[in-house]
Amino acid sequence: MKAMRLVLAAGLGVILAATLRAQTSAPTIAGFWLVQDTAATGSWQEWWDNGPGVKAKVRPEIVKLNAEDAARVAAGNVVNTAGRGRGQQADDCANGNLAMSFASSGAQEIAVSSTEIKLGPQTVYMDGRPHPDTKSPAYKATGNGHSTGRWQGDTLLVDTVGFPAKMCDTRWRIMRVTGGGRAKETTHLTERVRLSDPNTLQLTFTWADPSIYLEPYTYTYTFKRIAKPTEDPAQAPPKREFLTDKYWPR
Amino acid sequence: MTFSIWRLVAAAVVILVASGTVSAHHSFAMFDQDKLVTLKGSVAEWYWINPHGHIILKVDAAPGVDPKFVGEWDIECASTSIMRLQGWSSTTLKPGDQVTISANPLKDGNKGASLFYATFPDGKRLYRDIARPKGKS
Numbered sequence: 001m002k003a004m005r006l007v008l009a010a011g012l013g014v015i016l017a018a019t020l021r022a023q024t025s026a027p028t029i030a031g032f033w034l035v036q037d038t039a040a041t042g043s044w045q046e047w048w049d050n051g052p053g054v055k056a057k058v059r060p061e062i063v064k065l066n067a068e069d070a071a072r073v074a075a076g077n078v079v080n081t082a083g084r085g086r087g088q089q090a091d092d093c094a095n096g097n098l099a100m101s102f103a104s105s106g107a108q109e110i111a112v113s114s115t116e117i118k119l120g121p122q123t124v125y126m127d128g129r130p131h132p133d134t135k136s137p138a139y140k141a142t143g144n145g146h147s148t149g150r151w152q153g154d155t156l157l158v159d160t161v162g163f164p165a166k167m168c169d170t171r172w173r174i175m176r177v178t179g180g181g182r183a184k185e186t187t188h189l190t191e192r193v194r195l196s197d198p199n200t201l202q203l204t205f206t207w208a209d210p211s212i213y214l215e216p217y218t219y220t221y222t223f224k225r226i227a228k229p230t231e232d233p234a235q236a237p238p239k240r241e242f243l244t245d246k247y248w249p250r
Numbered sequence: 251m252t253f254s255i256w257r258l259v260a261a262a263v264v265i266l267v268a269s270g271t272v273s274a275h276h277s278f279a280m281f282d283q284d285k286l287v288t289l290k291g292s293v294a295e296w297y298w299i300n301p302h303g304h305i306i307l308k309v310d311a312a313p314g315v316d317p318k319f320v321g322e323w324d325i326e327c328a329s330t331s332i333m334r335l336q337g338w339s340s341t342t343l344k345p346g347d348q349v350t351i352s353a354n355p356l357k358d359g360n361k362g363a364s365l366f367y368a369t370f371p372d373g374k375r376l377y378r379d380i381a382r383p384k385g386k387s
Contacts, residue, residue, distance in 0.1 A: 043366070045278050046283075073279045074279070104332070105328075105332050105379045106329070106331045106332045106335065229335065232298070232334055232340050233330075234298060234299050234300045234329075234330040235299050235340065237299050237300075238297060242304055242324050242326070242362075243324040243356065243360050244280065244356075244362060
């Protein structure tokens with residue numbers, strides 16, 4: 001009996017030590033993070049259009065698509081008539097945009113649990129599950145795709161597939177990525193997340209899709225840790241009209 | 251900050267960014283982004299609202315003021331979550347405040363613009379977004 005207790009205690013001790021090692025070896029990425037405009041472009045739009053200093057090398061047909069979409073927008077096609085923003089989504093198109101979410105200048109929150117990591121807009125499953133069959137009618141694509149992850153030392157590796165074939169946006173039907181890139185159902189995204197110091201987080205994206213890119217498109221966003229943003233709730237929308245109401249519904 | 255067993259056990263699943271709304275809010279195609287207008291005036295109204303805040307600015311006729319700029323301007327801002335991180339709040343402006351707005355004007359010629367930054371009488375600047383002019387903090 002005493003021997004059994006000793007064996008049990010030793011076993012629990014081994015499990016506890018292994019768990020503590022796993023926890024303390026994993027960096028603390030949880031918290032609030034603010035993306036840095038490291039290219040110092042002077043405008044969010046320019047930063048988004050040009051990527052953080054790196055433009056995508058895309059196939060000629062994507063160059064043509066980008067030019068056609070830009071020309072239509074320049075000609076006045078600035079209103080999304082697909083109904084997005086009003087809570088409507090058709091069966092054959094999707095909302096959301098992972099690339100744009102991470103480029104957004106709002107704070108990103110990273111939250112960690114035992115089975116998943118909420119990486120800004122992404123849910124990264126850490127429990128070893130495979131990706132679903134993204135070609136199945138049961139799979140509903142969104143602009144965030146489906147993500148699984150694992151730790152490799154101090155780096156979180158994220159693997160994402162399942163982007164939509166078509167967006168619910170009549171201005172840009174194929175999901176846009178920064179720097180002139182695009183993403184669709186054939187696209188594979190890998191991300192590397194690591195702390196370069198306790199208050200600086202590097203997030204490196206690599207978009208791969210031979211039908212879009214001449215070579216995998218890699219760029220890195222730098223985030224600085226911030227305190228949890230204070231609350232200052234938005235006021236109720238007024239009844240008055242604004243000049244830009246015709247461009248997007250409130 | 252060290253990882254603890256209890257932090258792993260406690261699931262924190264708050265997501266701050268609503269990715270479904272980002273694309274609409276970051277299309278500035280209706281504004282002339284190659285042009286920057288500078289408007290000095292007084293705040294008529296300040297709306298701390300989503301998806302876009304608005305500053306209603308009254309520009310008075312005065313020596314040196316281009317007559318086409320005189321009148322009431324609708325300055326569109328970013329969402330409260332973005333503006334807040336730049337230092338804006340619901341109390342940053344009130345009717346009657348003097349402010350100088352640097353903004354990209356609407357292409358349709360109406361008196362509307364997308365805020366780049368605001369300059370206050372004490373010289374302080376508040377930007378709409380994280381981007382800064384090259385070489386400036």
